[in-house]
Amino acid sequence: MKINVSRIFCVLAISFTLLWAAMVHAQDAKPKLILDADTANEIDDQYAIIRIFRQDKFDVIGLNSAQWFHYLGQQDSVQASQKLNERLVELMGVSGLPLNIGAERPMGKPWGGDEAKDSPAAQFIIKSARELANDEKLYVVCIGASTNLASAIKLAPEIAPKIKAYVMGFQYDFGTGTWNKSEFNVRRDLNAVDFLLNQKDLELHVMSATTSGIFKFEQGDSFEKQARMGPLGEQLTERWTRLFGSSKTWVMWDLALVEAMIDPSLASEVEVTTPPENTQRKVWMYKTIDVEKMRAGFWAAALAK
Known part of the structure; x- marks a missing residue:
């Protein structure tokens, strides 16, 4: 049998080229991320949203609005968050990004339960997770109530292993290993x-209000820097002034989580056991953050031309 050396060499060369291209693509591919925010609730959500769009570690594929419904009169919270998300994306010049409205009410019933609250936001999480390659994971970051993520997993349980969930919430005492669910985001949807x-199949990372509570912005310094940011900075200053004008500092709970994800060297995580009333398993809890470097990282990104 006559061996065609040239043909074999050609096939090998093509195979090697394709393999090399696949390896380069895998190295260059950024993890896909969905940010889920109760943006209209306070003011730190806006800073977190700006920062997540001014980084190059993640491929942000969607921005969801989250509810912060409570019985003190704020019953259209998800609509308010959706409107503000749309405004921020416009000011940042981001086009073509899916902006998905979330559920209007918490998961389950007031006395408990895990009945899903379906929504375009939940369906977008499901769709995005199902479209991933086998070796990929979808990052879902909840900086408000986790209604949309929990509902998505309830509706499509098979996506849980495909997700890396990052939530901002809880109080946590590292000395005693004690969880405290009496925290704003958790109270907005305890069932979720x-x-x-x-x-058990969900990888869960938590930035507690205890750890992030030391991360603060000064109003005067922030307003001075925001004056150099054009209309986007004007938006930040106007909302701070209108909602919390007497607050000379503000805790950047949500921004702490985003900064920790963008640069893991600015925070430390440890594995902890879930609360005794929950399924016993290990989850990740942020223990420390570098406030000065996080603050510098945000302003460097926000003020970059």
């Missing part, structure tokens, strides 16, 4: 939080 804690 318990559901996520109980999912």
Whole structure:
């Protein structure tokens, strides 16, 4: 049998080229990320949103609005968050990004339960997770109530192993290993939080209000820097002034989580056991953050031309 050396060499060369291209693509591919925010609730959400769009570690594929419904009169919270998300994206010059409205109400019933609250936001999480390659994971970052993520997993349980969930919430005492669910984001949907804690197949990372509570911006310094940011800075200053004008400092709870994800060297995580009333498993809890470097990182990105 006559061996065609040239043909073999050609096939090998093509195979090597394709393999090399696949390896380069895998190295260059950025993890896909969905940010889920109750943006109209306070003011730190806006800073977190700006920062997540001014980084190159993640491929941000969607911005969801989250509810912060409570019985003190704010019953259209998800609509307010959706409107503000649309405004921020416009000011940042981001086009073509899916802006998905979330559920209007918390998961389950007031006395408990895990009935899903379906929404375009939940469906977008499901769709995005299902479209991933086998070796990929979808990052879902909840800086408000975790209604949309929990509902997505309830509706499509098979996506849980495909997700890396990052949530901002809880109080946590590292000395005693004690969880405290009496925290704003958790109280906005305790059923969703318990559901996520109980999912053995879900990788869960938590930035507690205890750890992030030391990360603060000064109003005067912030307003001076925001004056150099054009209309986007005007938006930040106007909202701070209108909602919390007497607050000379503000805790950047949500921004702390985003900064920690963008640069893991600015924070430390440890594995902790879930609360005793939940399925017993290990989750990740942020223990320390570098406030000065986080603050510098945000302003460097926000003021970059």
